[in-house]
Amino acid sequence: MTTAMVIGTQWGDxxxxxxxxxxxxxxxxxxxxxxxxxAGHTVVVNGQAFALRLLPSGIMYPGKACVIGTGVVIDPKxxxxxxxxxxxxxxxxxxxxxxxxxxVVFPYHVRIDEAEEQLKGAKKIGTTKxxxxxxxxxxxxxxGIRIIDLMNPDIFAEKLRWNVExxxxxxxxxxxxxxxxxxxxxxxxxxxxxxxRPFVKDTNYTVYQYMAEGKSILFEGAxxxxxxxxxxxxxxxxxxxxxxxxxxxxxxxxxxxxxxxxGVVKAYSTRVGAGPFPTELNDAIGDHLRERAHExxxxxxxxxxxxxxxxxxxxxxxxxxTLDYLAITRLDILDELATIKIGKAYRHNGEEFxxxxxxxxxxxxxxxxxxxxxGWQEDISGIRRYEDLPENCRKYLARIAELTGxxxxxxSVGPDREQTIVLAEVL
Numbered sequence: 001m002t003t004a005m006v007i008g009t010q011w012g013d014x015x016x017x018x019x020x021x022x023x024x025x026x027x028x029x030x031x032x033x034x035x036x037x038x039a040g041h042t043v044v045v046n047g048q049a050f051a052l053r054l055l056p057s058g059i060m061y062p063g064k065a066c067v068i069g070t071g072v073v074i075d076p077k078x079x080x081x082x083x084x085x086x087x088x089x090x091x092x093x094x095x096x097x098x099x100x101x102x103x104v105v106f107p108y109h110v111r112i113d114e115a116e117e118q119l120k121g122a123k124k125i126g127t128t129k130x131x132x133x134x135x136x137x138x139x140x141x142x143x144g145i146r147i148i149d150l151m152n153p154d155i156f157a158e159k160l161r162w163n164v165e166x167x168x169x170x171x172x173x174x175x176x177x178x179x180x181x182x183x184x185x186x187x188x189x190x191x192x193x194x195x196x197r198p199f200v201k202d203t204n205y206t207v208y209q210y211m212a213e214g215k216s217i218l219f220e221g222a223x224x225x226x227x228x229x230x231x232x233x234x235x236x237x238x239x240x241x242x243x244x245x246x247x248x249x250x251x252x253x254x255x256x257x258x259x260x261x262x263g264v265v266k267a268y269s270t271r272v273g274a275g276p277f278p279t280e281l282n283d284a285i286g287d288h289l290r291e292r293a294h295e296x297x298x299x300x301x302x303x304x305x306x307x308x309x310x311x312x313x314x315x316x317x318x319x320x321x322t323l324d325y326l327a328i329t330r331l332d333i334l335d336e337l338a339t340i341k342i343g344k345a346y347r348h349n350g351e352e353f354x355x356x357x358x359x360x361x362x363x364x365x366x367x368x369x370x371x372x373x374x375g376w377q378e379d380i381s382g383i384r385r386y387e388d389l390p391e392n393c394r395k396y397l398a399r400i401a402e403l404t405g406x407x408x409x410x411x412s413v414g415p416d417r418e419q420t421i422v423l424a425e426v427l
Contacts, residue, residue: 002216004260004426005247006327008224009317011233011271012242013297013304014264015329017041018412020057020220022420023262026427028215030058031207033250034071034240035222036105036135037078038128044415050086054079057220059086059093065210067097067203071240071250073135074098074147075105076192098196099203099252100148106160106189108167108180109134115175125236126273128297136239138163147200150193160186204252211257216427219247219258225317233360236275244321260426262409263323265314265400267331270304272297276363279307279343293333308370310343311403316356318406325409325424328397332413337375340396343368344403373399381414386421 004023008014021043024030037053043060044050052059054074056066068074083093109131116134117124127133138144145159161182168179210217223242226232231243240246248255268289271277280286286306289295295304317323334340345354346366357363376390383389389397389411401408409424 001211001214001257002260002427003219003258004217004262005219005221005244005258006262006264007221007244007247007317007321007323008242009263009265009314009321009323009326010224010269010310011226012039012222012224013270013272013295014224014266015412016220016224016264017043017052017057018329018415018417018420019262019264019327019410020218021060022410022417022422023218023427024056024058024061024064025417026216027058027064027218029065029067029207029210029217030056031067031069031217031219031251032056032072033069033219033221033247034242035238036073036130036132037075038130038132038238039222041220044417050089053082055082055086055093055096058218059091059096062092063095065095065097065206067207067251068099068102069203069207069251070099070101071246072099073103073105073132073139075130076150076189076196080192080195096199097201097203097206098147098199100146100151100200101202101204102147103135103139103144104147104150104189105131105135106145106163107131107185108164108171109138111171111177111180112167112175115171115177119175124274126275133239147196150189151197151200153190156189156193157186160189207252211253218427219251221247221250225320226313228320231320233275233363236273236360259324261321261324262327263314263317263321263325263406264327264329265309266329267309267334269307269310269313270295272302272304276360277305277307278312278346278363278366278368279310280305281307285337288336289333292336293330308341308343308368309400310368311400312343312346312354312356314400315354315404318404323406326401326404326406327410327412328400328408329412331393331397331411332379332381334375335379336377338377340373340375341370342373342399342403344371345369371399381419383413384418384421386411386423389421
C-alpha cells in the first residue's frame with residue numbers, strides 16, 4: 001500500500017487540481033475528503049479545461065475508484081449536473097463512490113448562507129453562498145441529513161419535514177425571506193436519491209479494503225490550510241478542515257496510513273474574499289499577476305487578490321501538515337518579472353518575528369519583511385527537467401525550500417499535464 005495526499009498551503013487556488021491530476025494518473029484510488037461545491041479544481045488536458053467541484057480528480061482516468069468521502073457535504077443537484085457534464089464528454093463515471101455518511105446540502109442551507117452574508121454587511125465573510133457553512137452547522141448541531149437518510153424515503157421525510165419547519169420559522173420571523181415548501185423539496189430530492197443510489201457505499205470500509213489490498217491511494221482536499229476552521233485566519237475561513245489531519249477524518253482512515261504529503265504552493269500568493277493578506281500587492285505588479293494568470297475564481301468568477309509569496313504562512317502550513325514535499329505551481333507566471341520578492345518574516349512596532357499570529361488585528365497591521373531575488377525573465381513553460389530551469393529560477397525554488405524547511409517534490413511550469421517537472425516519484 002502507498003498513499004499520497006495533496007494539501008493547499010495558502011488560501012486555496014494554488015493549482016491543487018493540476019497536482020492531484022498528475023498524481024492521480026499513478027494511483028489506483030482517489031479520495032476527496034472534505035469541503036463541498038464551494039471550491040473547484042481545474043484540470044487542463046490537451047488544452048481543454050475541465051472544472052471539478054465535487055468529483056475527485058481521478059474521474060478523468062478510466063478504471064480508477066473515485067471516492068467522495070464522509071467529510072464532504074454534497075449538493076445532489078450540483079453533483080448530478082457535474083456527472084452529466086462529464087458523461088456528455090465521454091468520461092466514464094461508473095467507478096464513483098459516495099459515502100453514505102456524507103451530509104446533504106439543501107436549498108434552505110443556501111438561503112441561510114445568502115441571508116447571513118446580507119445581514120453581516122461590511123463584516124461579511126465572503127462565502128460562495130453555496131450553503132456549505134450552514135450545512136456543516138447542521139452537522140455539528142446534530143440535525144443534519146446524511147446520504148444514508150436520503151436513501152430511505154420514510155426517514156428522509158421525517159428529517160426533512162422537521163428541518164423545513166424550523167428553517168421556515170427562521171426565514172419568516174428572523175430573516176424575512178421566502179419560505180420553502182416541504183412536499184416539492186421532498187419529491188425533488190427523492191429523484192436525486194434514485195439517481196445517486198448506484199454510487200452510494202460505506203466508503204469507510206471500501207477505502208480500508210483498498211488499503212488492505214495494497215492499492216495506491218491519493219487523498220485530495222478542497223480549499224487550503226489558511227482556510228482551516230481551527231488553524232486558519234478565523235473567521236475568514238471555510239467550515240471544514242482542509243489540512244492533513246482533517247483529510248484523515250474526512251476519509252475515515254488513521255494517521256499512520258498517511259504518507260507522502262504534498263503541500264501545494266503557488267509561486268506567489270492569492271486570496272479570494274475578505275481577511276488579512278500581509279503580502280498583498282495593490283499596485284501594477286499585483287494587477288500584472290492577476291491578468292497574466294487570469295486569477296479569477298473557478299466557482300464564483302471573483303477577482304483574486306494577488307501578492308508576493310508569504311513564506312511565513314507556508315512554513316506554518318508545513319508545520320501543521322507535516323509536509324514531506326512542496327509542489328510549486330504557476331512558476332511560469334513570474335517569467336517576466338525583473339525582481340521577485342519573498343515575505344520571510346513580519347515586522348510590527350519595530351519587532352521582527354516569523355510566526356503566524358492568531359490575532360487578526362495584528363496580522364492586518366504587520367509589515368512583511370521581504371527578501372529580493374533576481375528574476376529569470378525567460379519563458380520556462382517548455383522546460384521539462386529541473387536542471388534546465390534558469391539559474392535564478394532554481395535559486396528562487398531553493399530559497400523557498402530553505403525558508404519553509406521542506407524539499408521541492410514537483411514544479412509546475414504551465415497548466416497542462418505535460419508541463420510538470422517531478423523530483424519525487426511517490427506513487
